[in-house]
Amino acid sequence: MSFFPPSALRVFIPFAFGFFLSYLFRVVNAVIAPDLVADLHIDPSQLGLLTATYFIAFASSQLPLGIFLDRFGPRKVEAFLLTFAGAGAIIFARSHTLTGVIIGRAFIGFGVSACLMAAFKSYVLFFPEKIWPRINGFQMAAGGLGALSAATPVEWILRLTDWRGLFLLLALFSFATALAVLFIVPEKKSKATPDRFSQQIKGIKQVFKSLDFWKIAPLTAMSQAGFLSLQGLWAGPWLRDIAGMQRPQIASVLSWTAISMICGFISLGFIAEKLAQRGVSILVTAVTGMCISMVIQFLIVFKLFLPIPLLWMILGFFGTSGILSYASLTYSFPKALSGRVTTSINLLVFITAFILQWAIGIIINQWETTAAGHYHPSGYKASFLAVLGLQAAGFAWYLFALFKKKHQK
Template structure:
């Protein structure tokens, strides 16, 4: 896949303001939408449980289907972007997301809801990578860190929109109508991409399937990739799975908050995520000027995130706003390893390295989100559809152990490139 790591420096001229906005805004809207889809179930979970009678394991499965479909799409996505361009690929995929949202709105069983959720995940699987590809085509290399950071910040406001605003809307309408609205929004953004975003006159990539797969195999044989990947996957899988679903139930069951309080705290979490994305790139860049590699910065941030999870276990529900905002702020540090891999791999391999890591991260997020549902189901009260605090302790404790193992693995692998 070609991304900022693949082709940085290809564009030497800076586009005009109008062109820059026509490139940035439609792709940023797509990434904004993808974050809404990714996190909205954390707010609507009580409605889904009440209306469909699903248990915690079912809730985890149907929500995590998003991540599985997202992961499956990663490797072919790179070849599609190179062959057909980011504008057309993302426009087509967003129509699939819209179909998925409509199917989800019609769903009345675990199977139908899971199928709809999977279509949504497939439909937004290219929102970030397509944007990165377009930005590389249109913006100078020196501007890419800033542009990419702006994209991440805009996207994370989608998580913010999926908290208190969604809770407010549920006071007037149903979750089914909410998803029908999201389906329409998906189609609107798809049409905006086709009508507003310009087409870049870049020659299609000529790498064959064998060359593409050979590059991916080279990434998976690399020592440094496997030094950094376990800690990154464990950290990001926990962050994505919990932010996207289980943070809301924790705030209800462990902190004892009502729905309004849950929405307020999830808003604080999402604001912290926005700040984290804005800060993580800046911090990594400043440390890089002092000779500190992005991989080292990432590991320090992910270690802080691990400590926050341990604090959540020990808190017993106290200080929820402070802890969950720290969760959001430090959870974004798991995106810095993508920059580390872009520096470690050169040329076209950088994009495939990031895609390979993305694949592992989203498979991990699928497993964690579904697995947490299965564990919480063991402590589920059928009368109230709430989950015992012990279940959350087991889940967070297991995730903390996995991340600790990844940290130890990174530290012991000193012969890898830092």
């Protein structure tokens, strides 16, 4: 593509591999959940806590990450953190207790916490402003490929080894990606002189005091966290227990969902860019996509109108809409704050994802598990509707904030 000359590919490809790895780690438990439950003897709430630990470890790094990205640059920060992901994968593979795998999962979440934000920061430095939504869309598509690899390809690998062997392979991939980011990506720092630490903290406060930020943050956090919680874990058990699918079928549906997600990331980036040229803001496009995502989730809960695989594919496409909010928010702040802007919204998304993914397991655990290890349909319905209700509340807040801002003028 015209905006991807060889020099630009040196920037894009290593960061794309990093986010590929991040997403693979994020959603792989949806496929290996039965193995984890059987080997570690854990219940739904413990499975939710284990998988959601990724999100809280990820979230814990976001605010300091924004400062480090703006001060030290994305290349060094991401390469350093990816070594923790490799160490975490080894701990995860070698552990035989719930505590051990939780520690490993936490290391993984912390280690991949820069994979998206470092890329976004790098693209702000290397690419012209007008193509940020597009290049961000391609970056997100790389994550979609990671989600795709966590489905059917993981199922193939599990025929050759167990989940422990899988995570040892992922550890090697983590270390290799760290080296690629460090030695392939060129160094380029912002032209602005880095602020003192106290000024950088003030930058974070500036973001969190902004009405532009809080207008969209709740809806984005609930929408993205809801999608991450379902796709990253609970879609697999739901397809098993509600749709009656076996693991090869589940892997296939998750694969097509990931393919749809890739298409969504790329297509919505182009659509947002074209609509912006016609006067439709990126934020409006993002909100419209998130509303469509809510409708699809409602149809999934009640299995209405369309075949189940198709519903999950449509959700995969529109579940990506919230990422457009990141680019929209970047336009609302000075470029020097770009790292702190994106990590601030990411902080909210991943704290919410931790809570929702764990909470779904807690709600499901209120109903008895069958002798075959299947969870009760009422548990899925109650938990999925709770997630949907929170997204609706986020949308209501967005409308209220628009109304309030309009009447302040």
